[in-house]
Amino acid sequence: MAPRVLISDKLSPAAIQIFRDRGVEADFQPDLGKDKEKLAAVIGDYDGLAIRSATKVTPKILANAHRLKVIGRAGIGVDNVDIPAATAKGVIVMNTPFGNSITTAEHAIALMFAVAREIPAADVSTQAGKWEKNRFMGVEITSKTLGIIGCGNIGSIVAERAIGLKMRVIAFDPFLSPERAQDLGVEKVELDELFARADFITLHTPLTEKTRNVIDRQALFRMKKGVRIVNCARGGLVDEVALREALDAGHVAGAGFDVFVTEPAIENPLFGHPAVVCTPHLGAATSEAQENVALQVAEQMSDYLLRGAVSNAVNSPSITAEEAPRLRPFVALAEKLGSFAGQLTDSGVTAVRIEYEGLVAGMNTRALTSAAVTGLLKPLLADINMVSAPVIARERGIAIEEVLREDADTYDSVVRLTVTTDGLTRHVAGTVYADGKPRIIDIKGIEIEAAFGPSMLYVTNEDKPGYVGALGATLGAAGVNIATFNLGRAAEGGDAIAIVQIDGDIPDAVVAQVQALEHVKHARALRF
Numbered sequence: 001m002a003p004r005v006l007i008s009d010k011l012s013p014a015a016i017q018i019f020r021d022r023g024v025e026a027d028f029q030p031d032l033g034k035d036k037e038k039l040a041a042v043i044g045d046y047d048g049l050a051i052r053s054a055t056k057v058t059p060k061i062l063a064n065a066h067r068l069k070v071i072g073r074a075g076i077g078v079d080n081v082d083i084p085a086a087t088a089k090g091v092i093v094m095n096t097p098f099g100n101s102i103t104t105a106e107h108a109i110a111l112m113f114a115v116a117r118e119i120p121a122a123d124v125s126t127q128a129g130k131w132e133k134n135r136f137m138g139v140e141i142t143s144k145t146l147g148i149i150g151c152g153n154i155g156s157i158v159a160e161r162a163i164g165l166k167m168r169v170i171a172f173d174p175f176l177s178p179e180r181a182q183d184l185g186v187e188k189v190e191l192d193e194l195f196a197r198a199d200f201i202t203l204h205t206p207l208t209e210k211t212r213n214v215i216d217r218q219a220l221f222r223m224k225k226g227v228r229i230v231n232c233a234r235g236g237l238v239d240e241v242a243l244r245e246a247l248d249a250g251h252v253a254g255a256g257f258d259v260f261v262t263e264p265a266i267e268n269p270l271f272g273h274p275a276v277v278c279t280p281h282l283g284a285a286t287s288e289a290q291e292n293v294a295l296q297v298a299e300q301m302s303d304y305l306l307r308g309a310v311s312n313a314v315n316s317p318s319i320t321a322e323e324a325p326r327l328r329p330f331v332a333l334a335e336k337l338g339s340f341a342g343q344l345t346d347s348g349v350t351a352v353r354i355e356y357e358g359l360v361a362g363m364n365t366r367a368l369t370s371a372a373v374t375g376l377l378k379p380l381l382a383d384i385n386m387v388s389a390p391v392i393a394r395e396r397g398i399a400i401e402e403v404l405r406e407d408a409d410t411y412d413s414v415v416r417l418t419v420t421t422d423g424l425t426r427h428v429a430g431t432v433y434a435d436g437k438p439r440i441i442d443i444k445g446i447e448i449e450a451a452f453g454p455s456m457l458y459v460t461n462e463d464k465p466g467y468v469g470a471l472g473a474t475l476g477a478a479g480v481n482i483a484t485f486n487l488g489r490a491a492e493g494g495d496a497i498a499i500v501q502i503d504g505d506i507p508d509a510v511v512a513q514v515q516a517l518e519h520v521k522h523a524r525a526l527r528f
């Protein structure tokens with residue numbers, strides 16, 4: 001069955017075409033995102049949800065999203081998605097980090113000019129037939145200092161454009177390296193210095209607990225008198241009430257705002273001030289940007305739903321479309337090894353070590369580790385997947401260690417899993433054969449070669465004559481058909497193991513009979 005995607009915001013039709021061309025069923029309901037109740041009622045029918053900023057993906061929506069695998073944000077900010085709730089549910093959240101950067105940077109520059117020359121007010125006055133030539137006296141931006149708070153993708157483009165406009169650019173961004181600053185031609189400064197020196201300030205950070213109210217009342221009055229402030233990033237970076245006061249006091253000469261604490265902004269403290277220019281979150285609103293982000297999100301979501309490729313996910317490691325086919329059998333191996341250990345584990349897991357040897361050490365081991373932890377915890381938490389597993393493991397205090405070794409002995413690639421519980425350490429290793437099928441090659445140091453089947457019986461025993469016959473006879477008498485039978489032992493007469501693939505399920509009563517056989521230490525039915 002083709003995967004189904006709901007587009008619940010106004011995305012360019014280019015997205016629908018891409019979904020359909022790629023074999024994904026796409027329902028375009030651009031106003032549904034604004035209706036929480038309706039969205040909650042239908043979300044259970046979809047594998048993917050494509051959104052812009054109007055759809056709010058809350059825990060309540062996610063609670064109904066039984067099939068949902070991916071949320072694609074056609075844009076940058078994912079603050080309208082409850083990421084922890086999506087992650088806990090195993091839903092990948094991806095964005096399109098570059099598609100609208102130029103457009104948004106241009107909007108910041110446009111607002112800077114609009115504020116510097118009061119263009120919107122002059123337009124209204126002129127079209128009202130007033131010809132108020134003496135009312136509007138602007139400032140030049142040439143040779144002025146622009147202070148950029150947040151010099152990432154958009155901030156950097158703003159910097160380049162501003163330098164082209166002959167501005168002096170200073171930037172505050174704790175993650176901006178001195179080399180990058182030099183390449184851009186911007187001076188890296190501390191926030192206080194930026195406030196003290198800038199004639200114009202533009203914000204380009206996400207809204208986080210660190211950046212909320214980065215421009216508050218104190219900051220405003222530390223700025224140069226006559227400063228002009230542009231916010232095309234997120235409402236909440238600037239204290240709107242304090243800014244209004246600073247505007248009213250004549251300390252701040254103007255403000256250009258595209259984003260607001262509450263959106264849609266129907267009322268706002270900034271509204272009505274003559275030196276304020278507002279737009280309704282239009283930063284990304286050009287046909288070029290909307291086409292870019294729509295195409296990109298549709299491609300990324302289709303790649304994930306159809307091929308398992310993960311790009312630009314904010315809550316999961318990336319898997320490229322090229323590596324996905326090569327990685328897939330190892331994902332299956334890692335998950336099955338995890339599942340093997342998880343099904344044998346009755347007490348709390350405290351640590352997991354995953355060793356990658358040979359070719360597999362050069363693969364995307366972060367994804368493989370997530371798969372192994374998924375398999376390990378699935379017997380306890382049915383809903384876990386590769387997205388939620390690392391977070392759940394962290395929440396449960398499970399220490400995860402990855403070891404990479406380029407060399408492997410007998411096999412091209414080996415994945416070894418060691419799971420520590422309160423009282424025990426369990427070890428299992430496997431490989432992928434040329435046929436792409438995962439095999440177990442080692443259990444607690446005992447070599448064996450066994451394929452995984454949907455239903456298996458795992459037995460540990462003492463290596464004694466007669467045991468294998470007794471096991472076969474017990475299964476046969478119970479009408480349990482053996483598909484494959486693999487044995488291994490540490491040494492003659494020592495610890496031994498048997499892995500038996502069964503056709504169909506093995507009843508608990510039969511497992512108990514096996515457990516009761518002479519020389520058997522432990523018998524457990526496993527499902528994969």
Ligand SMILES: NC(=O)C1=CN([C@@H]2O[C@H](COP(=O)(O)OP(=O)(O)OC[C@H]3O[C@@H](n4cnc5c(N)ncnc54)[C@H](O)[C@@H]3O)[C@@H](O)[C@H]2O)C=CC1
Pocket residue numbers: 075076077078097100101104149150151152153154155172173174175176204205206207210211232233234258259281282283284285
């Ligand atoms: N108005 C609109 O329609 C649009 C708004 N945006 C918003 O623009 C913002 C920036 O987007 P990008 O440049 O693509 O993001 P980005 O991730 O490339 O850059 C953000 C920068 O902020 C910096 N930063 C983080 N914490 C900081 C702090 N405490 N102080 C100073 N800098 C800090 C980071 O180091 C990074 O360099 C996002 O919030 C995004 O949602 C993006 C597109 C359209």
Ligand SMILES: O=C(O)CCC(=O)C(=O)O
Pocket residue numbers: 052053074075076077078100281283284285
């Ligand atoms: O989709 C939009 O119009 C908003 C874009 C935006 O804010 C973003 O990409 O972060």
